[in-house]
Amino acid sequence: MLVVMKAQATPEEIQAVCDQITRLGFRAHPLPGAQRTAIGITGNKGQVEAGSLEELAGVAEVIAVSKPYKLVSRDVKADNTVITFPGTNATIGGRDLAVIAGPCSVESREQVFAAAEQISKAGAQFFRGGAFKPRTSPYAFQGLGEEALKLLAEVRERYGLRIVTEAIDTEALELVDHYADVIQIGARNMQNYSLLKAAGRKRKPVLLKRGLAATLEEFLMAAEYVMSEGNYQVVLCERGVRTFADHTRNTLDLSIVPAVQRLSHLPIIVDPSHGTGKRNKVLPLARAAVAVGADGLMVEVHHSPDKALSDGAQSIYPEQFSKLMDECSQIANVVGRNIPRGIEVTETAAVR
Amino acid sequence: MLVVMKAQATPEEIQAVCDQITRLGFRAHPLPGAQRTAIGITGNKGQVEAGSLEELAGVAEVIAVSKPYKLVSRDVKADNTVITFPGTNATIGGRDLAVIAGPCSVESREQVFAAAEQISKAGAQFFRGGAFKPRTSPYAFQGLGEEALKLLAEVRERYGLRIVTEAIDTEALELVDHYADVIQIGARNMQNYSLLKAAGRKRKPVLLKRGLAATLEEFLMAAEYVMSEGNYQVVLCERGVRTFADHTRNTLDLSIVPAVQRLSHLPIIVDPSHGTGKRNKVLPLARAAVAVGADGLMVEVHHSPDKALSDGAQSIYPEQFSKLMDECSQIANVVGRNIPRGIEVTETAAVR
Amino acid sequence: MLVVMKAQATPEEIQAVCDQITRLGFRAHPLPGAQRTAIGITGNKGQVEAGSLEELAGVAEVIAVSKPYKLVSRDVKADNTVITFPGTNATIGGRDLAVIAGPCSVESREQVFAAAEQISKAGAQFFRGGAFKPRTSPYAFQGLGEEALKLLAEVRERYGLRIVTEAIDTEALELVDHYADVIQIGARNMQNYSLLKAAGRKRKPVLLKRGLAATLEEFLMAAEYVMSEGNYQVVLCERGVRTFADHTRNTLDLSIVPAVQRLSHLPIIVDPSHGTGKRNKVLPLARAAVAVGADGLMVEVHHSPDKALSDGAQSIYPEQFSKLMDECSQIANVVGRNIPRGIEVTETAAVR
Amino acid sequence: MLVVMKAQATPEEIQAVCDQITRLGFRAHPLPGAQRTAIGITGNKGQVEAGSLEELAGVAEVIAVSKPYKLVSRDVKADNTVITFPGTNATIGGRDLAVIAGPCSVESREQVFAAAEQISKAGAQFFRGGAFKPRTSPYAFQGLGEEALKLLAEVRERYGLRIVTEAIDTEALELVDHYADVIQIGARNMQNYSLLKAAGRKRKPVLLKRGLAATLEEFLMAAEYVMSEGNYQVVLCERGVRTFADHTRNTLDLSIVPAVQRLSHLPIIVDPSHGTGKRNKVLPLARAAVAVGADGLMVEVHHSPDKALSDGAQSIYPEQFSKLMDECSQIANVVGRNIPRGIEVTETAAVR
Known part of the structure; x- marks a missing residue:
């Protein structure tokens, strides 16, 4: 109702x-x-x-609202949700596209600052980097945890970049909520309803990645879980689905962007790095994501991908990222959008 | 190593x-x-x-073990893992097949006991019933929680049936571990690694359902997460995967049964209820699961499916379950297995 | 209507x-x-x-018939279609299961007769062997053509086995119709409507394999194409569909067997060889197919699989086939069916 | 070799x-x-x-060429294949993008000319329209056949537009080869090898659509079938694949565009009409296709989609097509390409 x-x-x-x-x-x-x-x-x-x-x-x-998703629906809220980051010019869901870039995992101070330096220079407003990594193998690198979060907070301090990082469970959620600006919920946890509800009780924006086999309705219902707890700042993220196709790691389903925008007021961005799993496909699919009307991009950038502890094969080089920013900016303009270059922080310490 | x-x-x-x-x-x-x-x-x-x-x-x-899964692998343990339930004749993974039956959700004392009475009479040794339900919608029935667990414990007391029920998060895990005999991890949580690790620190057997889009390797790696924490009693469960096919809710992939048995010593059972989502498909697919060599079955039975609060359309009637037991018994014999009829409890209260 | x-x-x-x-x-x-x-x-x-x-x-x-498939539907014909082979005791669609076995391709007289000898001895009534092979590569072995058909006809002469072989185009169809007893339309041609219509104008039974990504409705509509031209003897065949799962070549979808039987009067058989693509999976999935209620099996048997010119990895040895016949016979009995052992030919040459 | x-x-x-x-x-x-x-x-x-x-x-x-595809491979021909249409400025595979537009089926002279008039005005160089329609149901409209081909030839005569139309079998192929400029092979026939080889013996360019469940390698191998017979003018076309996703009719897999361009010298275009099956998704996905680097677009345009005899729901209105041309032109420029406006016919009748 x-x-x-x-x-x-x-x-x-x-x-x-x-x-x-x-x-x-x-x-x-x-x-x-x-x-x-x-x-x-x-x-x-x-x-x-x-x-x-x-x-x-x-x-x-x-x-009466007949759709299974209520708060997520455009029936309930006709205008696009625009998420703001007080004290900065950064937004998600408005005319400006949000570009979130950074390494798959936070590996060391040197690595994070090297990446942040170049990403900042290229004009992105958001920085990503995993502190807690959901890995298929229990024996693979699992992330540096709170140590990583502290480094990310330092990056914000130094470059102004707003921080996006994943919370893999309710414990990590408390820490991520403390240190970061956007709480990411990963694809594997898209139907971890306890985690969604816990994130719904936080007041930081939530970036929700589409599950590997999630239908549009399931994706929106996952957002509904977050919203039903009172957190209305949800950003959806398409990152590829699992199909028979084997030329990319996942099949990036760009058609979900206009489909979401038709049914929901929430912003939706695209992750061409996980969506393809291959460095040489990131730039073309990033351009396509902007052309299709996405509200932003999430891209893995590593200053030395071959030495990355995770997902090196899909991370692009900093110079490729600069090129991506340039080409995507031009395409954004064609579709009546804009990629702002650089974050402006008008108030600082007080914000947090 | x-x-x-x-x-x-x-x-x-x-x-x-x-x-x-x-x-x-x-x-x-x-x-x-x-x-x-x-x-x-x-x-x-x-x-x-x-x-x-x-x-x-x-x-x-x-x-050296070159496969990504170590403890799960037959290279590490050549003999089949047989899980026993002290004080009873029930086992999972040996010559006897384990049949787990019961309603999707625990809804009321009457419902649970009505189902248990008939399931016990038909000869099953395990009883299932959801106390915590992972539902696509935050507004759908979420289960009775601890109240349901207490009813399940009463069912064990009265009928001897061993209890299998799902833990949807670490909080629920503590309760399930306290009241039940087997901790179920649902398909949506197959890559909820924090939950898998927490279940690995328990000493009750873990029933791990295959994720909707999980490959064989990912499925085995999820079991590896549980085992890596020291809990070696893991039962795998095929429950259908998501494909383009629309004549059943999921596509039941019976070929994974011999595939798992080739690579791993862990038992694997099949859930034809979720695997098809349709009452009239449960019996034929249950027979097929036994014929393919599964180590057991998990079946939804409801004494009045049309009134079920969840998954009524895929629950079979008690009389259909009796027929299933009969037909599956005969097929089990053809493949050198046996479906024991009824649980024998030699020691009781002391067990817990 | x-x-x-x-x-x-x-x-x-x-x-x-x-x-x-x-x-x-x-x-x-x-x-x-x-x-x-x-x-x-x-x-x-x-x-x-x-x-x-x-x-x-x-x-x-x-x-009025509201379903898109008309002649295929049980609404139009309530009784199962039973296909007979005049002059023999072989049938498809009745109480007896039809077992079709033989090598993927006809490679030589020696190979065909060696296979036929053992398949006949094991009790199958139908012999398969490709004369025209639809191969992914234009440079792979394409089959011996009419020469192969003549060898197959000799096999029928000598062993009484009824011959099933694929027609890949309208030219091949004429030849197959001339030499064989059942015209096979392969999965890749399931929506080659011109070929379906041409087969519908023949009077030999048509064995129609499910396309790799065909829904139930599309599968039935393909059969409708054949029937709409006046050939009502159609046998459907499940042979696996394409999914993300990589532990088998295709994912065998056994749930389509009861689904077809509910909607249509046409018989449906299962091909566990193409359905799994792996020798060690053929026997368990053949048992499962019989248990689920299939009207028959189609199995690749090669006396020397490692030397096969096509699909060797999924062909079973003759001794495995004997075991398959034995185990499947017992399971057939459990589900009220029967696997007849050996073909009886009461009239011969005159038949054709 | x-x-x-x-x-x-x-x-x-x-x-x-x-x-x-x-x-x-x-x-x-x-x-x-x-x-x-x-x-x-x-x-x-x-x-x-x-x-x-x-x-x-x-x-x-x-x-030695180790890949299974030979003639298709960039190893054999490093430069992009550019297909020319003698007597016109139209090309496929060069710097200029090829835009192919028109109704799903040719229904009448009025309909075809109304569409052609507006498509020509909007600047496309190629006209599409089905004369032979592969329909799921044998009772659905099957196309006007040769009558349609004659109308298409008249369209070329009047507007200069080059004609692309589908050949569904070898009979239709002869007619299409006679009347059209590009022979289309549909998705359902992607592995109809007899038809591919027959098209390979023609000298008109062949537009090959990706099958619903075709891997990249199978797609390239289908093109290899055409080329192996001596016809080297093959254009590939992505038109969506079948997945579990249900918000679009098919899932448009744009990542295959850079994947094909990496491995092959053949041009690849994108069909967002079949790729999405929904009118409101055609424009955004067309933009995305150009942004990802496709060599052209194939779009269904109908002057009165609600009255279309086939695929009306995915056909766009002529005014939407004009907008598509404008937006895609601008995006083409960003990626260093160009959409030529209008066809120039320098020589006419003599050409054919």
Whole structure:
């Protein structure tokens, strides 16, 4: 159910509706739009009775949402969700594309700063680097953990880059929430509902990667898990799905970008590095992602890919990344978007 | 690396090798076989130096294991792993097939006991029922939690049936470990490595379901995660994979049964309920699973499927389950196996 | 549309209805059943007008068929189609299972006769062997053509085995129709509609293999193409589909067997050789196919697989085939079926 | 095997090498390059003996080609294949992108000319329209056949547009070869080897669509079938593959574009209409295809899609096509390519 408030509804009226929803045993999710506020209603105690809400002051109408995803849906929020990073010019979901770049894993101070230096120079606003690595083998490098997170925080301090890094479980989530700017949930955890709900109780934006065999509906429902707990800042990320095709590690499904944008107000970005698994495919697929209308890119860049402790074969060189920024900028302009060059930090320490 | 002990090696010699492995900074996994004990060595500090182990008393040879899965591999343990349930005649992985039956979710005392009564009568030894349900929608029924676990424990008390139920996160794991006999890890969590490792630190057997898009190697590596933490009682379960085919909910991949048995000593069972998602396909595919050589079956049975809170469409009626037991028994005999009828509990309360 | 005749309708009344259908510009397909005859109506000139048919003598009712497949559907013919081979005891689709065995390709007289000798001894009734091979590479062995067909005909002469062999195009179809007993259409040609229609104009049974990525509906529609031309003797064959799974060459989808049997009256058999691509998987999956209820098996047997010019890795040895026959016979009995041992030829030369 | 001729080799020397190859029982395929001519050798009589060729006049070296595809490979021809259409400025495979547009099927003179008028105005150089339609159902509209081909020829006469249309069997091939400029082989026929070989004996360019479940290697091998018969003008076309994803009819696999370009000298274009099956996805995916580096586009345009006899849901409106041309032109420029606007016909009737 969804309560659409009148354009002139006051904050008090909105609050009164939320209170009544809570009294009925449900959860209220006020979602402000350009014209007016809608209030999503969730809970699993059956249908809410519309009558008791329709008569409240400021209510325009109460409508049923038939789709399985509610808060994620454009029916509930017509305008695109734009995530801002206070104290900076960085955004995700607006006219500007978000470019997130960095090594697969944080391996050492030298490696991280070498990468950050070049990524910053090329104009990206976000830095990625794994502190906790979900690896197929228990005997493979599992990440440096909190030590890595501290290095990432130093990168932010030095270059202004906003930090995106993965939380692989609820313990890691606490640390990532403490040190980073965006909490990444990996493809393997897309249906780890406990982790999704825990991330939904945080207030940092969540970057949710599509599972290897996730349908569009399952992908949106995973975002719904996060939103149902009150965190409305979710960024979706296509990173390839598993098919019979063997010329790339995964099959990058770019058609999901317009499909998501049709059904949901959430931003969706594309990861051509995991999406192809091959260095020589990253640049062309990054261009294609921007052309298809993605709200951003996530790219693995390593200053010395052959020595990378993980995913070296799909990491591009810093100079390839510069080229990627240039070509993608031009394509962004063709589709009415823009790739901002460099992050501007207007307030600093106070932010965190 | 793998240390193969001489047939006549003493427990002290075995212990001394384990101690030396630990001193070198690795983990030792003694795996007794019919003829002799092998000691698996795991850790991610690079290769162990064979020299320091080869000279120890009782050591026959030190060999490198080239496969990515170590403890899971038949190279490390040639004999089939047979899991026993002390105080009962139930086993998984031996000549007897393990049949696990019950409703998708535990919904109420009446429902659980009605199902258990009939399942017990039909001769199954294991009872399943979800206490924690991983649902695609945050608004769908999520299971009764600990209340359900208590009901399951009562079922064991009354019918002797051993309890199999899913742990969806580390919190649920503690409870499942407390109340149940087998800890199930669901398909969606097959690569939730934190959960796998936590289950590896328990001493109850772990039933690991294949992920929807998991390759054979990834499936075995997930089991390796559990084993690497010291829990060697892992049962694999094929439950269908995701393909383009739309006449069943998933595509049941029975060929993985002989494939697993060739590479690993671990038992593998089949779940034709999730594997097909359709009541009328469960019986034929159950027969096929036994014919292909599976070590057991996991089947959803509901006394009133049309009223089930989850997965009603794939649950069979109790009378269909009796027929399944009969037909599968006969097929088991053709392939040199046996479906025991009924559990015998020789010791009771003391067990737990 | 479907005209259901009264149980006591005379042949003349049936013919009169067919004539009227033809006059209306459609095609009539009389399909005799156990109780009464139904007459399928096909054509692409829109809907037939029921009124002009309902009033004809002997007509019970005229009903619309809403499924896209008409003649293939159980709605049109409730009883299973049983294909007979006049002059022999061989059938496909009845209580007896059809076992089709032989080498992938016909390579030489010695090879064919060595295989036929052992296959005949093991009790199969049908012999397979490729004369025309659809190979991925234009430079690979393409089959011996008519020379191979002549050898196959000699095998029938000597051992009584009925011959199944593939027609890869309309030219080959003429030859196969001349020499063989069953015309095979391969997986790659499942949607080669011109070939399907040409096969539909022949009067020999057609064995239609499922395409690598064919849905159930597409598979049935391919059979509909054959039937729409008047050849109602179609045998479907599951031979594995293409998925991400890499432990077998294809993923054998046994669930399609009960799915086909529910919707269609046509027999369906299983090919575990192409379905797995691995010798050590053929026997277990053959057992599973019988257990799931398949109407027969198609198996590659080569007296010396390592020297085979094609598909050696998936061909089993003659002694493995004997074992397969024994185990599958026992499983057939469990599911109320029978594997006849050996073909009995009561009339010979005159047949052709 | 591949004979690389010296840069200064004379036509007579090249011919002498070809003759010697023929004498040895193989087929010679002279493939002129920018620097020098290479001569591919094919046949299935085993390896050619290099010695007898190496000593001939003009031969630089004889090298073995280890890949299964030979003539298709960049090893054999380093420069991109550029297909020209004599008497026009149209090309496929050069700097200019080829845009092929038109209705799914030719339905009537009015429909075809209405579409052609607008497509011509928007600047495309190629016109598509099915005369023979491979339909899943035998009762669906199968195309107007030769009548359609004549209308297409009239379109060429009037607008200059070069005609691309599908040949579904060898009979249709003769007609298509007679009336059209490019012979299309559809996805369902990608492994119809008889048809591929027949097309290989024609001299018109062949547009080969990727099969629904074709790997990269199988796709290239299908092209090799055409080339092995002497027709070296092959254009590959990605049109989506079949996966579990259900938000589009097929999953468009754009990563195959750079993958093909790396391994082969043949041009590859993209069909976003079949690749997505949804009108609202055609424009974004067309942009993405150009951005990824495709050599052209194939797009379904219908002046009144809701009335289309086939594939209406994926056909775009003429005004959407104009927009597509504009946006794709700009993206083409970013990647160093160009979309020519309009076809220039310098010679006319005489050409055919």
